[in-house]
Amino acid sequence: MGKSLLLAIVGTVFMSQAAMAQERYELEFNDFTPVNGEPLRLKQELRRQHGINAEDYELTSARLVAKTRAGRGTATLVVGNWRSRAERVNMGDFNDRTPRSFDRVDFYNDSRDSRGVWQFELQGQFQVRKVVLVLNRRGGGHGGYFYEQVRCESFIKWLTVECRTSGRPVAVRLVQQHSSSPCTEGRTFGIGADGIWVSKGCRGNFEVQIRR
Numbered sequence: 001m002g003k004s005l006l007l008a009i010v011g012t013v014f015m016s017q018a019a020m021a022q023e024r025y026e027l028e029f030n031d032f033t034p035v036n037g038e039p040l041r042l043k044q045e046l047r048r049q050h051g052i053n054a055e056d057y058e059l060t061s062a063r064l065v066a067k068t069r070a071g072r073g074t075a076t077l078v079v080g081n082w083r084s085r086a087e088r089v090n091m092g093d094f095n096d097r098t099p100r101s102f103d104r105v106d107f108y109n110d111s112r113d114s115r116g117v118w119q120f121e122l123q124g125q126f127q128v129r130k131v132v133l134v135l136n137r138r139g140g141g142h143g144g145y146f147y148e149q150v151r152c153e154s155f156i157k158w159l160t161v162e163c164r165t166s167g168r169p170v171a172v173r174l175v176q177q178h179s180s181s182p183c184t185e186g187r188t189f190g191i192g193a194d195g196i197w198v199s200k201g202c203r204g205n206f207e208v209q210i211r212r
Contacts, residue, residue, distance in 0.1 A: 022060065022147070023135045025050055029128040031097065039078075042118040042131060057135040058114040060149050061205075064105045066128040067092030073124025077107040080116025084108075086123070094127050102129045106176070108205045110151045145209050149175060152189070152196055153203035157181070164195040167210040172196050179203035 027045045034040070042062065043054040064075050071091035077084040090103040120131070136147055152163035169191040177183050181201030188202040196206055 023057070023137065025052065025133045025135065027131040027133065029130055032128045033094075034122055034126055034128070037122070039122070040120040040128065040131060042120070042133065045131075046118075046133065054114075054118060054135075057137055058148065059109045059118055060134040060136055060147075061106060061108045062118075062120070062134075063132040064089065064107065064120060064128070065102050065130045065132070066105075066122075066126050067094070067102050068127075069094065069125040073122060073126050075105060075107075075123075075126075076121045077109070078117060078119050078121055079109050079111045080113055082109075082111030082113070084110070089124075089126070092127070099129075102127075108149055108151055108176075145170065145211055147207055147209055149205055149207050150196060151205050152198045153178070154181075154188075154198040154201055155203070157199075157201045160197055160199040162192060162195055162197045165208050165210055168193070169196060169208045170211050171209040172206050175205045175207050177202075177204040 025046060027042065027049055029040070046052045046054050059079055062077055066075070066089055068089045068091055071088065073089045074086040075089055076086045084107050087105050087107065089105055092101040092103065148166060150163050150165060152161060154161045172185070172189065172191050174183050174185070174189065179201050181188070183189055183198070183202040183204050188200045189196060189198045189206065191208070196208055
């Protein structure tokens with residue numbers, strides 16, 4: 001078997017295992033309009049709507065499906081003591097109930113620790129349709145491996161940036177690219193001894209397979 005074919009098969013196995021390890025849950029808010037800065041409490045809703053104990057999971061990402069008046073609202077994902085950047089949510093007519101009238105904003109948990117609260121803090125006038133959570137079960141994975149998502153960014157093209165993971169990485173794949181510069185495995189991103197690296201302007205979210 002050729003080396004390139006073997007690598008392709010191994011990569012496919014890793015990606016298949018990663019997909020199997022992740023679980024996806026939709027939290028319905030039914031066009032809820034929060035008042036007085038009321039947060040969206042995701043752990044409580046996960047238990048109420050799905051009977052899921054969030055303490056058994058790591059939060060990988062959360063998609064907010066919502067709209068704001070005049071496009072002036074921002075949302076921040078809070079996980080324990082970690083806070084994401086405030087992301088703007090686009091405007092929409094609050095009387096329009098069609099799915100296309102809602103913005104979709106993805107947030108990735110870069111805290112590498114999912115203990116504590118999971119919630120969205122909202123600034124501005126919001127109407128919330130739903131939140132989609134991607135979770136990894138604690139102790140999940142196959143053959144002594146688990147998966148985590150890491151945001152790693154190279155802003156200076158001649159500088160290689162290293163981003164640590166919570167264990168020894170054995171494989172990595174690009175989940176979402178944020179840069180105009182290419183992200184090519186082995187050339188502008190890859191795995192190191194203690195995490196992953198990016199270079200030459202590659203910026204994105206990566207799923208890393210980690211040995212326990």
